[in-house]
Amino acid sequence: MKGERExxxxxxxxxxxxxxxxxxxxLTYTQWVAVVRGAPGTGLVTVQVPESAAKxxxxxxxxxxxxxxxxxxxxxVADQSRPCPTPSATPPGTGRWSCSPATA
Known part of the structure; x- marks a missing residue:
């Protein structure tokens, strides 16, 4: 990946x-890689978006x-099992995420 750090x-x-x-x-992708750390540990979040989907x-x-x-x-446990808000207008197969309640 070629790019800049911020x-x-x-x-x-x-x-x-x-x-x-x-x-x-x-294909050419725009890519973001976030590296984070805190007292509980570290995290890595990656995002890739094809240039054709930039809009x-x-x-x-x-x-x-x-x-x-x-x-x-x-x-x-109550917060972990509470359902996430999911927009009802999000059509299946759009690549948008949704979430379901976590299991305790």
């Missing part, structure tokens, strides 16, 4: 993000999401 503020820790591009299988997944949206990375206290 500090990433992380609640409860510190980190940085590498931003760049990569070519694979005839659907803008870089500013990816970077805003990466800025929400945080180290928090362990959630209670």
């Amino acid at each position: 500090a990433l503020p992380v609640q409860g820790g510190e980190g940085f993000v590498l931003r760049g591009s990569q070519s694979a299988n005839g 659907q997944v803008p870089g500013k949206a990816v970077e805003a999401a990466l800025r929400t990375i945080a180290f928090r206290a362990k959630a209670s």
Whole structure:
């Protein structure tokens, strides 16, 4: 990956993000790799967006999401089993994530 490194503020820790591009299988991707650490441990978050999908997944949206990375206290069992809000308008197969309740 060719690109640049930038500090990433992380609640409860510190980190940085590498931003760049990569070519694979005839496609060019914009790529972000966030490396974070805090008292509970370390984390690595990667995002790859094909250049052809840049309008659907803008870089500013990816970077805003990466800025929400945080180290928090362990959630209670009740919080872990609470369903995540999932937009009902998100059609299946769009590549958008949704979540389901965690099991305790």
